[in-house]
Amino acid sequence: MELWYTEFQTKGVGITCKTKKTYHTEKTQFQEMALIETEQFGRMLVLDGTVQTTIEDEFVYHEMITHVPLFTHNNPKKALVVGGGDGGAIREILKHPSIEKAVLCEIDGRVVELCREYLPEISCALSDSRADVQIADGIKYVQEHKNEFDVIMVDSTDPVGPAVGLFAVDFYRAIYESLKEDGIFVAQTESPFFHKELIKGVYRDVKSVFPIARLYTCAIPTYPSGYWSFTMGSKKYDPIETDTSKIPELDTKYYCADVHKAAFALPRFAAELVK
Amino acid sequence: MELWYTEFQTKGVGITCKTKKTYHTEKTQFQEMALIETEQFGRMLVLDGTVQTTIEDEFVYHEMITHVPLFTHNNPKKALVVGGGDGGAIREILKHPSIEKAVLCEIDGRVVELCREYLPEISCALSDSRADVQIADGIKYVQEHKNEFDVIMVDSTDPVGPAVGLFAVDFYRAIYESLKEDGIFVAQTESPFFHKELIKGVYRDVKSVFPIARLYTCAIPTYPSGYWSFTMGSKKYDPIETDTSKIPELDTKYYCADVHKAAFALPRFAAELVK
Known part of the structure; x- marks a missing residue:
């Protein structure tokens, strides 16, 4: 059977x-x-x-939501992941020696518990002394922590159910306040093939809040269309101007210096979404 | 229902x-x-x-199998597509003003007839005066035409059934002979996620025949894993050294000068396949 x-x-x-x-x-x-x-x-x-x-394809998403903003930033010390209860983003963040603290703020404690039990390859770094796991509402957490983080990653589910508020301009404004003066924000923003209106809307909202807004993409087999996007809002650093020759070799399977630059080279139909 | x-x-x-x-x-x-x-x-x-x-996602494959080699070449005049009975590659090739003749060599005449009838958006350029449709065995056709083409694209089905011979080193040698002294060859070579051994084998074979071998990728939702590869063999021009500032704007939805360069920036797991 x-x-x-x-x-x-x-x-x-x-x-x-x-x-x-x-x-x-x-x-x-x-x-x-x-x-x-x-x-x-x-x-x-x-x-x-x-x-x-x-287990097989998680590396793409977790490397691309973290290393792109972290290497765009000059010297990230404190990072926040909103959502991401599996712990994969935290695992990647903690590969950066400059990081002193990585906060995970996940609304559903059962996701963290299940991933600790069944997906140790992904959740392993949640026991690291620099990891701080908060079971709480990410929107409230961001509102209550001002001028604190170098990088904030919104590692959310799709924009239905508990994640709706994570795709709203008010939330992006709160994130702006929660970041330091040279902080960077990244959110997963679905498929350029299947979710064109969502990407357009998020990009417009992020651009209304941050001086620099950029869309970048990667290939993820288990996500709709196999092609996925992230939207970045940055106060100071432009990711396409990152000196990629200074990016050290990390223990990664997808991200590397060449990929950092290439991820922002959008196919024309995707570039049209953020014009 | x-x-x-x-x-x-x-x-x-x-x-x-x-x-x-x-x-x-x-x-x-x-x-x-x-x-x-x-x-x-x-x-x-x-x-x-x-x-x-x-109809919705054909543009990615057809633009990427054609424009990457055609813009890597200095001045392509004569191109051959082996397979590709839908005509999409021919349509893209004929967007290049330098092209004088584009031969389609498809083994199954019924594919061409069906696509002419039901997919006119894709097959439309097969009636162009510069298009030459041959219903014949691509392997034989290549063997019989020496030193003739600037660019040859192998737009085949998967390496089972009628396409098996199109993934063999003997065929790559025949293609080498069929190309002019600065000719370029490209083949579709499946998914870097799902077909690792195939990509390794093709790359090794192409590299044994051509002085320059390169792998490049793109995102195609309806193909396995949504992430697809092409292997290029080139006698003279290296695609990563293409002066992309000279690439003119074409009527495309995926390919552009930035994508030309970015397509060769491989994620680390894919770069490993061609080391």
């Missing part, structure tokens, strides 16, 4: 994955959660029917 | 598309063929159960 897990990514297209085992399913205070074993991508975290991360 | 077309791209993962209509199905001398209407991607050509091209 074969079992397949299918995510309908839009009304007209889905990804279907052969599954070998279901480790855990649960309805938390905030969402439905599942941890399954897939043949192609290994263990997979699913929230509200949407693939969040998998 | 909902109808969905599912392609199992590997043993463990598939793409599923909501379909609105089946225009045509047929078993030709070479393969099974279907032309369907999908909700997400519009009309879609399927050969032997594998998505070949769709």
Whole structure:
């Protein structure tokens, strides 16, 4: 007997994955959660029917949401991840020797607990002494911490359910206040093929708050269309002017100095979204 | 009632598309063929159960298999497409004013006929006076035309069935002979996520025949993993040294001067495949 897990990514297209085992399913205070074993991508975290991360391809997302802003910044010491309960972003942040503290602010404590149990390769760094795990509302946390962070990453689910408020201009304004005077903000902003209006809207909002706004992309097989975007708002540093010759070799599988620059070279249809 | 077309791209993962209509199905001398209407991607050509091209995302593949080698070359006049019966590569080639002749050599005449009928947006340029459509075996055609082409593109199906011979070192040697002294060859070479051994093997073979070998990539939603590769063999011009400031604006949706350079900036796991 074969079992397949299918995510309908839009009304007209889905990804279907052969599954070998279901480790855990649960309805938390905030969402439905599942941890399954897939043949192609290994263990997979699913929230509200949407693939969040998998053992096989998580490296792309976690490296690209972190290293791009961290190497754009001159000397990041304090970082905040809003969402990202799997801990993958924290793991990547802590590869930077300059980082003194990396705060994870995840609204759903059960996501963190499940990932600690079933995805140790991803959540491992949450026990690092520089990691500070807060189970709290990210919007409130940001509002209550002014002028504190060098880099803030919004590692959210799709803009439905608990994550809606994380795609709002008021939140971007609060993030601006929570960053230091040369701070940088990045949010995951869905697929340039499937979510054009969302990207346009977020970019317009970020640009209304930050002097520098940039869109960059990468390839993630388990996310809709396989092609994903991040929107950056920066107070001072422009990521396309990063001196990439100074980027040291990190232990990464996707990000490198060449990729830092190339990620901002948008295909014409994607460049059109942020004109 | 909902109808969905599912392609199992590997043993463990598939793409599923909501379909609105089946225009045509047929078993030709070479393969099974279907032309369907999908909700997400519009009309879609399927050969032997594998998505070949769709109205919505064909632009990526056709622009990237053509403009990258054509702008790497100094002054391409004569181009050959092996496979590519949909005509999309020919359409892009003919956007270059220097091109005097673009030969399409497709083994299955029924593919060309079906695409002329159902995919006119893609096949339109096959009626251009500079296009020369040959229904013939591409391997034989290449063997019989020596020292003739500036650029040869192998726009093949996956390396099973009729396309197996198009992924062989003997064929790359014949292509080398069929190119002029500064000629360039490009082949589609599958997904860096799912087809690592294939990419390694093709790159090794191409490098054994051509002085310059390069891998480049792009994002194609309907192809396995959404991330696709092309392998280039070049006698003289190195694509990463192309003076992209001289690339004129073409009528494209993906390719542009920035993308030309960025496509060769490989994520580390992909760079490892061609080390």
